[in-house]
Each structure stands twice: as structure tokens, then as C-alpha cells.
Amino acid sequence: MKNQPIILMLGVLALGAPLGADVVGTSDRLQHGRPRAVPGQVVVKFKDGVEEAEMARLMSVGGGHEGARSRFTRGLRVVRVSKDVPVEAAVARFAELPGVEYAEPNYLRQLYLQPNDARFALQWNFRLIGAPRTWDIQQGSSSVTVAVLDSGVASEDLAPFTVDFGAFYAGPAVVPVRVGPFRKTPDWGTTRFATGYDAIYNTGHAWDDDGHGTHVASTIAEATNNSSGVTGLAFGVTLLPIKVCISQPWFDEDLVGCPTFAIAEGIDHARTAGAKVINLSLGAPFPTASERVAVERAAAANIVVVAATGNDDGPIGFPAAYPDVIAVGSVNGSRERSFYSNFGAELDLVAPGGDFNDADSDGRPDYIYQQTMDPELAARGIYTSVDFLWGFVGTSQASPHVAAAAALLISQGITDAKAVREALQQTADDLGAPGRDDQFGYGLINPVKALSGLGLNR
């Protein structure tokens, strides 16, 4: 891809990930839980020496009958009792019987989700914000649609097709360009997609000729627990890919970037298509009326709009700086502000965007790894299906963490966009100066805390 001074904050620090051997992720999650037991069952261990006939008699005396017996431990039975009898009462009854060594409920353990995605160990960013525990609580509802306004998303296979610039190109007549084919990146698994939208070329498909949008969308909902690739924070939601960026100089190098008209159109399309969350990992240092009005319409329609603050170590760009937008900056693996992350009074939250350090000492820089494709190959319409994980660094990568967290909150029941913003802000881990500050906003998102909500006194 030819480098351009694009106004996008598109993974400007994008680097290929030097992947090594598979590493199985670890979890330090708690192993205790509220007891749940199989109704109508008691696990009974009879004392050694108790004969079969006596066991049967004791089970009958206790009000039950044999349901199953251990193949490995003599005298260990599952005793079936009436489901109308509380398990605790049945356990107490059997425990008092002579000949019974112990009786206990047939407790139900919970299958903790420790994703088996082959490269999950690379995702320090998800561990930093407690993703495994988050998934125990909420994985995202398919009824919640997250619009990704970006370079597109490689979510479908497309045969070569012809594009022209239509309304966007004001120069002399150009010959339409034939592009593609494009291939769906390999780790979408069961991820759901709404019909995409192309606000640039009006092709009817949000095809990705850059890789940035696919990477961002994958942070939100890459297929998870499917033994492949890495994970997405809200992998149960529905993605709505919307192409709002001109990523390749198909017609004119000066046109590479994301036209604000297309962004505004994309926001309005997301609104009318029923999106609940819009992610904008793009921006520039100046506002536009069309974009602002579209954002205001989205906010009025109860849509959470999330945007990256920018990668200039300077003031927060737009659309992030609009009041109706959740402005997201970046932290590294040490919870420090990333050296590039824009900051200021409009900053709401920070999320992992990474940098070149190696805070977790895994031998790799702290990039954000997600599936996408090689932009150089994509420029020629070639998507590789091997080593499809790429490490990007930037506030573009931080923003989808917050968009995904917002989608999880909506899935959990916080159905008001303003309340979602409040919940994310109030539950963030305060970093930097106490309280909200311009370097970290309200702090690092804490999805577990946000999803846990409030009890009466806790």
C-alpha cells in the first residue's frame, strides 16, 4: 500500500506480528460460586462394609432410590429423591442415616469460559480489562448491532467488481477500476453480520481494502472459543460493517482518507439500520457540520457513539470531541497513557491501544492482535488466510474495546445510551490524578464492574 498522509487514525503504527509457538492462556479467576445443585438428587457415600441390600434399604428409608452408581468408588451413589423435597433437606436426612459416610448435593459447577482460541495468549489487552470474567457475565446479544464505520470489514467473499467514484470524485472523467476478488478473513466463525453498506463507492458491500476496519471489527466480535485465532470482546453481538474510507489510491492519491460526508452518511445509515453502538476509529483535528449533525441524530436515537481520540499526542480530534461521542484514548500494558494518545478535556475513557513496550514480558511488543489481512496484498485483491493476525497500535484499537463494552452493557439491560456512558465512566478504574483528568478521562474501562451493576449497599 502506498503510504499517504491520510487523515485517518488508521493503525498508523501497524506492524506484522512475529508469532511464535502456541501458548495456552491462563486465568486467575475465582473458583468459588453460589451453590447450585441438581434438583431431586443427593450424592451418598455409604460406609465401607455396608452390603448392597442394606444400601437399597437405606436409600428407601431416606425417601429415594438409586439413580446412578460410581464405577470407581464402592458405595458411592446418586440417589434420586422427589424434586419437591429441597435438596438440603434430603441431604440432611441421608446424612443422619447409619451406614452413610457422607451425603451431599449433586452440585452444578459452572463452565468457566477460558477461550481456546489458539492465540489468545497474545491478547494482553483483554486480560488487562478482565475479559475472561466479563464473558462469564455477558458475551453480547445478537439483538445488539454494533456499526463499524471504517475502511470496511472483510466479512464476505467477493468476486472482482468494478468501482467508480460516483458523487465523490470531482475531477476529470475517470475510467472505472476493477478490484477484487476479496475474501472473508478466516476467524469470523459464527460471528453475525448485518448487511453491510458502502458509503464511498455505493457497491452494496463494505469491502475492506485496507485491513484497518477488519482489525477494529475483530476487536469487537472476532469469533471466540473456536480454537482459531484470537477473541473478540463482545463476540455475541451483530456487526454492521460500513465502509466510509477510501483506503487505496484507486483514482487519486489526494482522495485517500475518510470523507466526512461519507462518515455522516454512514452514521445515518447505522441509525436507520438499527445499530445500538457506532464505532469510529478515525478522526481529524476539525469538526464538520454534517458529521456533527449526524452524530447528534444518532445520540437522539439512543445510539452509543464511540470514537478514537487520535494518535498525535495532542488535542482530541473529531468526531471524538463532539459532546455526544465517547472519546477514547489509549493505555499500554502498564496502564500508562500510550505515548501517542491524544488527550484533553473531552477525553472520556481509556482502553488498551498498546505501544512498543513489553509489559507482560512475553517477548513481544504490546500490540493489539486481531485478525485482518495484509494491506499490501489487499491492494491487489489478495487476502492471505495464514498468519492472519496482525498487531496494530493506536487509539483506533482502543476505541473498539469501549464500543464492545457498551454493546455488552446494552445486552445486559442498560438500554439507554446515556446510562451506558455513565456506567462506563462510573465504573472505570481511575488512573492518573484522582477523579477525572485530561490524561485518562474517567479511567480504564472495567467491563466486569460495569456489568455487575449495583446492589443495595454494594
Add this chain to the structure above:
Amino acid sequence: MRMGRRGAIWALALCALPAATLSAAERFSVGFEAGYQVLSSATDSAKAVFDGSTGGATFGGSLRFSIRPKFFVGAGFSTFSKQGERVFVASPSSPVFELGHPLEIQLNSVYGFAGFRPWPNATLVPYISLGAGQTSYQEESTIGGLSDSSDESKFSWHAMAGVDYRLPGLGGLAIGAELRFASAQDLIGLGGVSKVYGETDLGGFSAVARISFQR
């Protein structure tokens, strides 16, 4: 149930009183109570986590000793539990969003009291009493399969007014009704919705029916 030092001293002092002053003619009663309790000092918090409800069933019991014909002392306990769910509420004026995580609270009070009966020999015996003790509060939530619990215990005041009716010919069996008000300051308000609403007292009114054996 945990009992703080201050509450324990109050309860013990009030219970010890009759041992020093009772005469053979003085009466004793043991009663059991059931009724309805309203968390009227924390209505916003209760409504938030209990789907708009502020009350529920309460149970308890008490011992009473007469120290003079018109005066009595005693000790009692009450328990209240209710199930709801965790919510999110951004501010006192914001809507409440239910999150589906089960929540259960348990309130237990132990207290001593002293009371006055203006007409101890009437058929219907009205009385009032004031007490002090300790109220403990437990809260447990289940979030994503893991339990999260907390407990607090604070000094509490109790005010009661009621009437007893001794059933004739039933060997000292009596029935009655009682209205109560309890206050347990700073029992809540440290976190959760009670912090959002600025409510710190989990006391409130309750109305109970009482059955007792007197002699």
C-alpha cells in the same frame, strides 16, 4: 448474627433488669411474631433493587418480663429477607436498569426494650415500648456464577406500640398486634444504590401479629 459491643450492652442490661426486680406476682410472656415490614427509610434503594417493592414478610419473637404492674422489659429479635436483582442507576433522578443478577438481603435485629402498659388488667392491654440493640445486614449477589457478599452491623433503635388480648380459658394464650419503627443509621449508604440515593438507614415500619403465652 453479629452484635456490636454497644448493642450487646444495651440488650444485656435490659434483660438483666427483671432478674433483680421481679416478684412472684409479676408476669412473663414469650411471643412469636409475623407480619410485614416496609423499608421506609430506604424506599428509593429498595424500589430499585426489588422491582418497585419496598417491603416483605418479617418474623420474630420476644420475651417480656413485668417489673411493675404497668412496666415491663424484654428482649426480642426480628428477621427480614427479600430477593431482588442488581441494577444500574446513574443518579437519583435517573431510570433504573435491571441487570438480572440475583440479589438477596437479610436483616436481623436483636434488641432489648422497656415498655409501659397503662391498663394492665384490661381485656385489651395496650402498650408502648422503646428498645435498642444491634441490626445486622447481609447482602449476597450472584454475578456470572460467582457469589459476592457483604455484611454490616450497626446499633439500632426500636419503638413499638401494640395491644394484647388474653384469650379466656386458654391457659394464658394471648394474641396481639404491634406496630414498630426501627432505625439503623449508617447500615447502608457505603455503596450500591443506597450510595446513589444517599440513603443510610435501613430501618422502617412494620406491622406484626403476635401470639404469646403469658403467666
